[in-house]
Amino acid sequence: MSIRVRFAPSPTGYLHVGGARTALFNWLLARREGGRFLLRIEDTDRNRSSQEMVDAILEGMSWLGLDWDEGPFFQGEGVERHRADALRLLAEGKAYRDFTAPEELARIREEDPDGATRYPRRQAEALAPGEAEERAAAGEPHAIRFLVPDHRVVEFDDRVHGRTRFPAEAIEDLVILRADGSPTYNLAVVSDDAFMNITLVMRGDDHLSNTPKQILLYEALGYPVPEFAHLPLILGPDGKRLSKRHGATAVGDYEGQGILPEAMVNFLALLGWSPGTDQEVMSRSELVAAFSLDRVVKKSAVFDAEKLRWLNGQHLNRMDGVALASLVLDHLEAGLREPAEAAMETDPAGFGAILDLLITRARSVDDVAMKLRPYLVEEIVYDPGAVKKHWAKRPDEAAGHLEALRERLQGLEPGEWTEARLEEELRGLAEERGIGAGKLIHPLRVALVGEAVSPGIFEVLVAMGPDRSLARMAAGVQWIRRQVAGNA
């Protein structure tokens, strides 16, 4: 039988990094093995679940490209089946009615934590024959507890942790149906996974202690026990469990920051798994081809935001021009969208060349969107730090060099506006003036892009073209002279 796996998020928050990683590993395995991937929303905690969170989870999954083959199912729709399973256990003597008041149990737990494990069972055993049924029939509130078999060691082969053992003595008789008639998580999950014919339950390590309870429930209900794989915890860089303190943890936040879904998928895949080679940058199809549970590690994974940004840069560079352009458009601020669309329409090759240039150093779509400004608008803003460093120290000199360079470049024919020729002219002028090339390049960069850093200056000149470059240089000279005059 081909595998059937599932992702079963509780919609009590956005799709966070840990959940997305669980979803991805299940998806990868299903795709790798030609199995089925199910999505089940565990919405039984009505107070903490909301439609908004359900939507956010579905959106997050779609953004990551994790398509599911069946579902979304909603756990709340299966409540009658869960109840029927609990009542069947009761009828078969594998569960019992527990009339212990919650306050009483809390008190016992405090006084004698070890003794409390079997306290409700002892209370139930002390009842006269038929008493439990009578009290239940009279409407007295009570929970239904699963009778954990004694003298058992629950053993299973976890696909990540290997042979795992839990002595049943330590497991309390868990509530399966609350006094209000609602099923608890462990019962609902077993009932659903059995009903949906799940063959492998893959989820976070935090569920490891639930697994022996669930195995006992499968056995008691006569359902086949699936396999289990528990994925390692994800830690922040400080070694503590990843949380909001470490910055964004919702997958949607990364979308807003210009992270590509391909990069996020690649990054998540490496949280607890590795392909066993040096390759780190991997496409979705490469991941599907390489994925296997054998290479999932037990050790906690560390969330490294810098690595995510690096991977994002790598994936940005692999993107084709048209797709990149439309993505960048989406991330542009309002005023820039129109000139960008115009540039794309009138000179698609030129616009593509600018994107190519910016993408090389970028780590997010936002980086590109931000750096695009000087190539799109007439007026640019000069960064005060760049002005101070490269213009203001010796303003006359900077303006003089810039002006001389402008005059020289102005003489070039359009066909001569190439990187090689521009470099030759600039270096020639530097030599004539007896200065290092940097004395021309730095002030020029501030004039062209308003900042002290940019891609290679000759590439920038080519990407901007002669008209805009020369106009920028003239504007720079004017600006410096006005400042000098203003300060005199």
Ligand code: GLU
């Ligand atoms: N709904 C549970 C959670 O979000 C997951 C249950 C499971 O995977 O078994 O933690």
